[in-house]
Amino acid sequence: DSGVTQTPKHLITATGQRVTLRCSPRSGDLSVYWYQQSLDQGLQFLIHYYNGEERAKGNILERFSAQQFPDLHSELNLSSLELGDSALYFCASSGGGAGGQINEKLFFGSGTQLSVL
């Protein structure tokens, strides 16, 4: 058990809909990362938050957004869903991110499997 919790585990929805994926990082971790895993694109970095602030953006579509709350949990919002958004979405956390000692090890949740029909 990595200590990172993602909910829900599975999500089935229709095109055009909006969904929210939730991630609770390991206790004490300030950084949260979101990744998308699909068969054709592999593991793609979406976005990184540190202590509530956005730190880096990867290949995240404008239809997608994320935030990290004061209790450090994070949500990934996916809107106007398309068939191609079907993928496994991972959240990962780490202790570092803003300077000082950087914790390079990421702890991954078990993912949310999104199916867009």
Next chain:
Amino acid sequence: GDSVTQMEGPVTLSEEAFLTINCTYTATGYPSLFWYVQYPGEGLQLLLKATKADDKGSNKGFEATYRKETTSFHLEKGSVQVSDSAVYFCALTLMDTGRRALTFGSGTRLQVQP
């Protein structure tokens, strides 16, 4: 941009066979290199890492050496077990640029048969 290239799978081996999974990278700076493993139905777990040239990362019988001259970080294990069946991801990060997010390769599926 930065990228990681891994050999395509699946790699199918018999138990106790020698394993090599190739990984090469392209980076604008001096990356830290990682191997992560994903068992069925689970998230990724860090297997080993190396942060500078000629470093060797090792864990659970797996090894990988950071080769700057060949920009490679090949994963090896002398004798695989059925329990090693998983997907293996090579990854890099460029800490000195502040880009802490990992860039992953496409993953290599390993199937070990009894």
